Amino acid sequence: MKLIASLTSPYARKIRVILAEKGLPFQLEVDVPWNADSHVPQYNPLGKVPVLVASDGRVWFDSPVIAEYLELLGVAPVLIPADRKAALPVRQTEALADGITDAAVAAFLEANRPDEERSDTGLARQREKILRGLNALTARVEARDGLNGDALSLGDVAAGCALAYLDLRQPTIDWRHRHPELASYAEALLARPSFVSTEPPRG
Ligand SMILES: N[C@@H](CCC(=O)N[C@@H](CS)C(=O)NCC(=O)O)C(=O)O
Incomplete structure (x- = not known):
């Protein structure tokens, strides 16, 4: 699993906190979407971070969707009630x-x-x-x-x-x-x- 994020993005931090709380291993790819050489638009047409590239290659954005995806992996602690x-x-x-x-x-x-x-x-x-x-x-x-x-x-x-x-x-x-x-x-x-x-x- 790869997370594309800038280190100051509060939305990306939300996802990094979730990954840390759940102890999920991931690779962090730092990319600043404001830079001309950013690769973010190749993953997210909106050109924004965070972007998650899942182990099966599927790409997820934005942060509420990524949070939902991570919850569906079924790893404790539960951060979104299942109901x-x-x-x-x-x-x-x-x-x-x-x-x-x-x-x-x-x-x-x-x-x-x-x-x-x-x-x-x-x-x-x-x-x-x-x-x-x-x-x-x-x-x-x-x-x-x-x-x-x-x-x-x-x-x-x-x-x-x-x-x-x-x-x-x-x-x-x-x-x-x-x-x-x-x-x-x-x-x-x-x-x-x-x-x-x-x-x-x-x-
Ligand atoms: N609603 C999005 C917001 C993401 C967002 O705005 N990220 C900022 C970084 S803090 C960004 O990538 N901005 C680049 C741009 O707007 O072009 C989410 O929750 O992921």
Whole structure:
């Protein structure tokens, strides 16, 4: 099994955390999709990472589909409840966390446009999505709603990757200060070996 990923991608980190939690062996192929010489479009027409090339040669993207594929391998721990109705709230938390990440990526790209092209309105719009998303995530974490009880779930993995990505690219959001409950939740999550071993390079 081969995972094509960049080391800073929060979506790819989600998959790397899952692989680590399940102890699944894989080969990591680092490829930065923004580089002109990237091979990612040969695997994913959308030109995005992560991409998983399974042992049978089939190619899977994007991260929710890869997460589903890995779950179907039947290797513990269960991160998505097998019952489809029970899985739905977990997938909803994943979508919420991924949506926070989407807004943080969009804000990062917007902020890095040349001055004359940057839109303050666009930046504010993404920031509002992040703030509303954090409110909703806090409510879910407090109620353990959509997180499969006390067991680690895909919702937790996606949430940890989203929050850590805010640290990397949107530190001024200061989510720990806004949501202390989220801070203690994330502290335990980010201390897991699966998260520690997939920390993005800084700088
Ligand atoms: N919804 C996708 C998002 C993947 C994504 O946007 N990846 C970024 C890296 S963080 C990327 O490859 N961007 C390259 C591009 O948009 O051209 C997923 O969950 O896998």
